[in-house]
Amino acid sequence: GGIIMGEEGIREAYEKGRGRIYLRSKTTIEDVRGGRQQIIITEIPYQVVKSRLVTAIENIRLEKKVEGISEVRDESGREGLRIVVELKKEVDAEGILAYLFKKTDLQVAYNFNMVAIVNKAPMQLGLRELLKAYIEHQKEVVTLRTQHDLAKAEERAHVLEGLVKALQILDEVIATIKASKSRQDAQKNLVVFFGFTDRQADAILTLQLYRLTNLEITALENELAEIAKKITQLRSILGDEKKLVSVIKKEMLDIKKDYGVDRRSIIQSEVEELKVNLQVMVNAEDVLVTISHEGYIKRTSMLSFTRSGGEIETTGLKEKDFIRFLLEVNTLESLLIFSQKGQYYLLPVHQIAEYKWKDIGTAIVNLIPIAKDDRIIKVIPVKDFNEAGKSLVFVTRKGQVKRTELKEYMTNRSTGITACKLQQDDEVIDVMLSENTKDILLVTKLGMAIRFKEDEVSVMGRSAGGVKGIQLRDDDEITSALWVFGDEGEILVVSDLGYAKRSLLLDYPLQGRGGKGVVTFEFKEGKRVKPNGSKMVKAFYVKQDYRLTAFLSNGEQSTFSTESVKIEERKSIGKSVIALGKDVGIVDIIHHS
Known part of the structure; x- marks a missing residue:
């Protein structure tokens, strides 16, 4: 059915x-x-x-x-x-x-x-060819069967002819048998005196006496007549292919009559595509997902977070570990996880094991097969991959920028997939979700910055390599990529020696993609001048106050507010916001939005 x-x-x-x-x-x-x-x-x-x-x-x-x-x-x-x-x-x-x-x-x-043996070899056949092969096979089967039946009928007719002939001269046959010395001699005499064959003579000698009655004699004559008809019929089948085919047809009709049943299944022209709504399998719930610097991930209910005090600092972490990504998401969403080597992984939120807020969680390598020498640089939650106008913008260390439609990153694979083609010795530093309404601002290690419209980066395929975002010096590289819009807000930059400043966004003019950009931080030079840094560590776009955490080369951390950083001219040296010991520098800075 x-x-x-x-x-x-x-x-x-x-x-x-x-x-x-x-x-x-x-x-x-x-x-x-x-x-x-x-x-x-x-x-x-x-x-x-x-x-x-x-x-x-x-x-x-x-x-x-x-x-x-x-x-x-x-x-x-x-x-x-x-x-x-x-x-x-x-x-x-x-x-x-x-x-x-x-x-x-x-x-x-x-x-x-549909495979059949044709000419002693297996062949895949369509229905027409299969029927033709079957009919040819049935012709062979029926022919061999008919030849076998004919041989048996002719043999039986031969015996019956001998018996009927013997009954017609019964007295002479009996006298000859009685005069013979043995059974073998009797068989020989029947052949010699009456012209019987050995097979007929043997049948006469084995004939039981009761068959000498008139009734049995008539039965033998009738059987001989029936056998003669059968022989004629069998010979006609072998001699006429039309009759051979009619036999096959009749046998097929008999099979249909005995075993044929109406079709129980209904035939539907199209195959319905099965689309399983995630809501059927997963209970929709707003949750927190954290990924730590050392690669531990967990999903926590909002209730557990609230019961633990509702403070990010109270989360469970290993010693000297810290939260790298904190995401407020729903269990029906998926996470796009991007690595510095240009790979990406899709991880449904509901597949992340649930832990209490104070638990450490599980190693992320238990969920995605990221290589030991690779590192996660961005995690983007996605509700709908087919949402119109959404794309991803990739920025690499060497200043390459690539834009690809979000829908190209939908996958059912659990392994890593190429998200962005990279040149030798290059790596992805950031991935940003785009709606094609903002500007891109790139900041370099040596204090340069360039701002250009997003649509200057043409949409490319998922595995493309991108285009030049900024013209870099040989010893320079990108440290930060930011979305900015209009003239509101400031750009906050921090050097490796803890000097920072905010400068107005309106001081960063729109330029064409691929230019040299403008100076965003002036490094102090000279033997008698206290240095303010040798490179930019990070840049941030500030529209309202939030806290930043700096990670120092000695393993310590320092937290400060964006409001504590003074607003200065774009081309200025900044002021110290973090007191650092001798030979100590800032290696990274993060914030949780």
């Missing part, structure tokens, strides 16, 4: 000998009391074992792979098959059914591979 889906698969199989169809169970969704629904299964695909199917659905319920199944019952009986999947209130019955079609044998695929 069930529903066959895919006329095209049937057509392809019949034409080429290879194809695929899908066989789906017959199901209905019924409303029951209390505002609930239930899925009723009345027919299942061929060769699917009902008990195993019921067990599979029950396991899905027990393991909570689907939210919303309350009970699974087998109510099959004399009236036929009936499996009931009872659902909870206010759940997506269609979505749950789609999931069951996809994950159980409620729907199965059947592959056609």
